[in-house]
Amino acid sequence: IFNNRNPRNTAVEMDPVEYTLRKRLPRKLPKRRNDVYVNMKTDFRAQLARCQKLLEGGGHREICVHGLGLAINRAINIALQLQASSQGALQLAANTSTVELVDDLEPEDPDEAGEPMTRTRNNSAIHIKVFYPDPQ
Amino acid sequence: SEAEMSDEFKCCTVMEAQSASFNSSVPSSSLSVKLDQSNFRRVSRTEDSSPYPIPGLGADVLHMRVREGSKIRNLLRFVTARMDEEGRDVNRTALRQVVFTGSGRGVTKTITCVEILKRKVGGLHQLSKLYYKTVKEVWDSTQQGGPTGTAMQRTVPAICILLSKDPLDPQEPGYQPPQFPSIPTEDTERRGALLSPKQFKPPSLYFYRY
Numbered sequence: 488i489f490n491n492r493n494p495r496n497t498a499v500e501m502d503p504v505e506y507t508l509r510k511r512l513p514r515k516l517p518k519r520r521n522d523v524y525v526n527m528k529t530d531f532r533a534q535l536a537r538c539q540k541l542l543e544g545g546g547h548r549e550i551c552v553h554g555l556g557l558a559i560n561r562a563i564n565i566a567l568q569l570q571a572s573s574q575g576a577l578q579l580a581a582n583t584s585t586v587e588l589v590d591d592l593e594p595e596d597p598d599e600a601g602e603p604m605t606r607t608r609n610n611s612a613i614h615i616k617v618f619y620p621d622p623q
Numbered sequence: 624s625e626a627e628m629s630d631e632f633k634c635c636t637v638m639e640a641q642s643a644s645f646n647s648s649v650p651s652s653s654l655s656v657k658l659d660q661s662n663f664r665r666v667s668r669t670e671d672s673s674p675y676p677i678p679g680l681g682a683d684v685l686h687m688r689v690r691e692g693s694k695i696r697n698l699l700r701f702v703t704a705r706m707d708e709e710g711r712d713v714n715r716t717a718l719r720q721v722v723f724t725g726s727g728r729g730v731t732k733t734i735t736c737v738e739i740l741k742r743k744v745g746g747l748h749q750l751s752k753l754y755y756k757t758v759k760e761v762w763d764s765t766q767q768g769g770p771t772g773t774a775m776q777r778t779v780p781a782i783c784i785l786l787s788k789d790p791l792d793p794q795e796p797g798y799q800p801p802q803f804p805s806i807p808t809e810d811t812e813r814r815g816a817l818l819s820p821k822q823f824k825p826p827s828l829y830f831y832r833y
Contacts, residue, residue: 559731563753563780571755580796581751583784585738611734615753616796 505595506604510588521550525562535565542569542577542617549618555586556610566615580616585609663762666772670726670759676752677722677785684785685718689725689733698736699743706744706788719788726756726781737784741802748791749784749799756781 518524523538541550554562563581570577592604685705687698705718721740725733741747755778763772785791791798 556731559734560728560780563730563782567753567755567780578796579753580798581753581782582797582799583734583737583749583751585742609738611731611738613734 506592507595509591509593511591519551521545521547523550523552523565525552525554525558525565527558527561531561531564534561535568538565538569538617539572542573549616552615552617553612554615555612559611559613562613562615566617569617576619577617578620580618582614582616584612584614586612662764662766663773664765666761666763668758668760670756675722675724676754676783677750680720680722680785685721687721687723687736689723689729689736691728691732693729693732695732695736695739699739702736702740703743721786723784723786724781727779730780730782733782733784737786740786744786746801747786747788748801749786750791750795751785751797751799752783753797754781754783755779 521541523534523541525534538550538552541547552562552566554560566579566581570579586609587607588610590606590608592606594603685702687702689698702721706721707717723733723737737749741749758777758779760775760777761772762775793800
């Protein structure tokens with residue numbers, strides 16, 4: 488009997504073969520000059536300074552600060568710091584989204600029957616527009 | 624886990640009771656949490672009573688306070704039950720709006736909750752606001768003869784997200800319209816995972832079908 492469900496999927500849970508979990512990098516996102524992708528590896532002050540430079544020296548009216556997962560907090564922190572140091576001249580507009588991430592499962596022992604697999608999961612992200620409001 | 628769940632639930636109902644007046648200060652219980660980082664012990668922790676950054680909120684809004692240790696399934700079970708049109712009580716109408724707030728390490732969880740709820744319920748308008756929350760802490764020395772208690776003020780990043788079944792002002796910074804076209808159910812998501820390129824091969828059974 489042909490089973491419509493992938494039979495190997497049910498085998499995944501019981502498979503004794505050990506796998507190494509390898510997290511792929513998030514899907515490459517569009518990058519404009521005024522996009523800042525915040526991470527947890529770079530020094531906080533360096534990332535804050537980069538944003539300040541874009542707004543003050545770079546002549547951008549708005550920048551977009553993005554943060555994924557753990558870096559959400561840092562992205563918010565940077566945006567709020569920018570706003571505080573501008574004496575209220577800057578405004579924030581935050582949007583949230585879900586980003587699909589892919590993990591690779593590679594068998595530890597290549598001789599075993601295990602096949603390489605992929606697994607997708609979701610993570611939350613934030614996109615904060617930091618901008619000078621248009622004078623009205 | 625059973626006890627934990629009921630505790631969480633109790634917590635939610637308390638939140639709900641407080642939701643009527645948004646400006647009321649919510650002193651968190653003065654826990655004596657012992658931290659291993661130094662010889663100091665936190666005596667009390669008071670969160671500020673900052674007014675909600677979202678203007679014009681109705682009094683009937685449900686307020687969900689997401690903390691670091693909150694379980695997403697508990698929060699969502701509570702909210703979906705209250706927002707569900709069919710599952711409402713006879714004298715209680717289904718909720719139109721819900722506010723999620725979280726600070727510090729609870730921010731990510733707050734966003735995750737909102738994102739899952741948006742997928743589950745669908746057609747929700749969203750308004751997100753960022754702010755700093757000030758937390759006053761009093762620390763006491765645990766060592767004899769050491770320095771005595773110190774008061775500390777910390778600012779932690781916080782987020783406040785309003786989800787509404789009714790339309791919101793699209794001009795307000797932080798507004799997000801509902802995303803109608805792609806509401807992936809959990810099922811299609813899983814199927815998508817199955818059919819990811821590396822994994823997708825016809826099962827060998829396929830060839831013996833005839």
